[in-house]
Amino acid sequence: VSSKYGGIRGLSGVKKIIAVSSCKGGVGKSTVAALLAKEISSRGFKVGIVDLDIFGPSLPTLFRKHERVSLSENREFIPHDVDGIKLMSFGFLVGDAPAVVRGPIATNYTKQLLTQTFWGELDYLIIDAPPGTGDIQLTMTQTVPLDGALVVTTSQILSLNDVIRGIKMFEKVNVPILGIIENMAYQLCCSCSAKNETFGQSNIEKIEDLCGVNVLAQWPLEKEWTKSLDLAIHKGLISSSVDSLMI
Amino acid sequence: VSSKYGGIRGLSGVKKIIAVSSCKGGVGKSTVAALLAKEISSRGFKVGIVDLDIFGPSLPTLFRKHERVSLSENREFIPHDVDGIKLMSFGFLVGDAPAVVRGPIATNYTKQLLTQTFWGELDYLIIDAPPGTGDIQLTMTQTVPLDGALVVTTSQILSLNDVIRGIKMFEKVNVPILGIIENMAYQLCCSCSAKNETFGQSNIEKIEDLCGVNVLAQWPLEKEWTKSLDLAIHKGLISSSVDSLMI
Ligand SMILES: Nc1ncnc2c1ncn2[C@@H]1O[C@H](COP(=O)(O)OP(=O)(O)O)[C@@H](O)[C@H]1O
Numbered sequence: 249v250s251s252k253y254g255g256i257r258g259l260s261g262v263k264k265i266i267a268v269s270s271c272k273g274g275v276g277k278s279t280v281a282a283l284l285a286k287e288i289s290s291r292g293f294k295v296g297i298v299d300l301d302i303f304g305p306s307l308p309t310l311f312r313k314h315e316r317v318s319l320s321e322n323r324e325f326i327p328h329d330v331d332g333i334k335l336m337s338f339g340f341l342v343g344d345a346p347a348v349v350r351g352p353i354a355t356n357y358t359k360q361l362l363t364q365t366f367w368g369e370l371d372y373l374i375i376d377a378p379p380g381t382g383d384i385q386l387t388m389t390q391t392v393p394l395d396g397a398l399v400v401t402t403s404q405i406l407s408l409n410d411v412i413r414g415i416k417m418f419e420k421v422n423v424p425i426l427g428i429i430e431n432m433a434y435q436l437c438c439s440c441s442a443k444n445e446t447f448g449q450s451n452i453e454k455i456e457d458l459c460g461v462n463v464l465a466q467w468p469l470e471k472e473w474t475k476s477l478d479l480a481i482h483k484g485l486i487s488s489s490v491d492s493l494m495i
Numbered sequence: 496v497s498s499k500y501g502g503i504r505g506l507s508g509v510k511k512i513i514a515v516s517s518c519k520g521g522v523g524k525s526t527v528a529a530l531l532a533k534e535i536s537s538r539g540f541k542v543g544i545v546d547l548d549i550f551g552p553s554l555p556t557l558f559r560k561h562e563r564v565s566l567s568e569n570r571e572f573i574p575h576d577v578d579g580i581k582l583m584s585f586g587f588l589v590g591d592a593p594a595v596v597r598g599p600i601a602t603n604y605t606k607q608l609l610t611q612t613f614w615g616e617l618d619y620l621i622i623d624a625p626p627g628t629g630d631i632q633l634t635m636t637q638t639v640p641l642d643g644a645l646v647v648t649t650s651q652i653l654s655l656n657d658v659i660r661g662i663k664m665f666e667k668v669n670v671p672i673l674g675i676i677e678n679m680a681y682q683l684c685c686s687c688s689a690k691n692e693t694f695g696q697s698n699i700e701k702i703e704d705l706c707g708v709n710v711l712a713q714w715p716l717e718k719e720w721t722k723s724l725d726l727a728i729h730k731g732l733i734s735s736s737v738d739s740l741m742i
Pocket residue numbers: 270272273274275276277278279280306431432467468469470471472473474475651
């Protein structure tokens with residue numbers, strides 16, 4: 249039994265833990281995390297995702313799974329399995345109503361989700377972290393050692409400071425930043441397939457210069473992804489993004 | 496001297512006051528407000544804009560004006576004049592550093608900007624309100640009677656509740672909602688000029704059904720507008736939007 253994760257029973261079969269973060273909601277972080285998980289799973293690896301957003305869980309909607317999870321005899325949460333991907337979320341505990349919790353209760357729930365879920369053998373556990381750098385994110389970095397963090401943003405990031413603060417949070421605890429994925433960076437014309445950029449390059453270059461973090465990939469605005477997480481539409485791009493993560 | 500605005504000296508020459516609002520930052524509210532002001536001004540009307548965002552003033556950047564304003568003998572702010580449009584903003588008081596103020600100080604500053612600026616004769620005063628429904632927005636509705644409010648949003652509004660709360664704030668004080676402008680709703684292909692929708696229609700229809708507020712216009716994602724407020728690029732659209740405002 250691996251002691252890599254400090255002897256936490258539920259994580260003893262997990263090989264690598266990657267956090268997917270963002271500095272504000274709505275940039276598509278959960279969508280990106282889910283598509284990356286599906287791609288890694290399609291390569292034959294065992295993958296799990298844990299969604300730490302207490303206030304707006306993502307996994308029930310993304311994977312169309314709304315049932316509660318059951319408990320093992322050791323009182324650990326048994327994650328859902330959808331197409332071979334293990335899933336755990338607050339949405340599977342309290343249903344769709346957003347939890348009205350604050351402070352210490354939220355951090356306790358966060359620790360439970362991370363340490364009391366029985367994942368079994370996983371090559372990768374992907375953490376879908378809530379946007380920002382608050383208590384829940386700090387709890388995440390303090391509760392489990394992360395092998396890497398990926399930042400999801402859009403080219404319209406209006407506050408460079410927010411992105412930089414997020415990057416610094418991981419650097420402070422020596423978590424390597426795997427890179428930035430710029431989501432919704434362009435749209436392929438529905439008529440002629442020309443690439444139409446959304447906002448242009450300037451902000452992303454500034455972050456690269458300021459933090460030394462590089463943009464791994466630019467993903468398109470893909471309306472189909474608002475309806476279903478179809479890998480096939482941009483398989484080459486998602487696949488090379490996973491390659492660039494180099495995990 | 497008109498007593499329409501409760502005998503506030505600085506507003507005594509103003510015929511109509513319109514608020515431009517949004518429920519979150521970055522939807523392009525200030526850009527839309529400025530373009531509408533320029534269009535109205537191009538029709539020969541006297542227009543002023545007051546930007547109430549203490550923490551992130553918009554007008555200095557949009558109109559490339561950074562000098563401080565001077566005071567009249569009555570200690571009223573003398574707004575800037577750029578191409579015939581009168582402009583007032585916190586950015587013209589404290590420079591580009593965002594003010595670090597909270598609560599009562601912010602509301603006092605807001606009242607001052609609204610009531611102690613000498614606008615002279617104006618057909619329209621446009622208020623660029625900060626996003627949301629906090630103290631500053633409430634102070635605005637309590638300090639000056641508004642002839643109408645316009646809501647700016649994007650098709651990716653993730654929280655219908657926020658939009659609805661904004662609309663209700665105006666309804667509570669009997670301010671007519673002139674309508675919604677859905678910004679960045681589509682992009683014209685740079686290659687073939689086909690219209691590529693950004694996110695689709697569903698959220699906007701829900702708001703229309705829930706609140707009985709209609710979408711006046713859909714404006715495109717126009718990269719040129721991140722560099723300069725050029726009316727000409729979409730003159731027909733901006734012009735018909737002003738017609739639809741029916742003010
Ligand atoms: N690349 C994309 N193309 C089109 N829509 C996207 C894309 N990424 C995300 N979305 C949509 O944007 C919204 C927010 O995405 P989500 O993944 O929940 O963002 P976050 O986790 O950052 O809050 C959802 O409606 C989602 O379907």
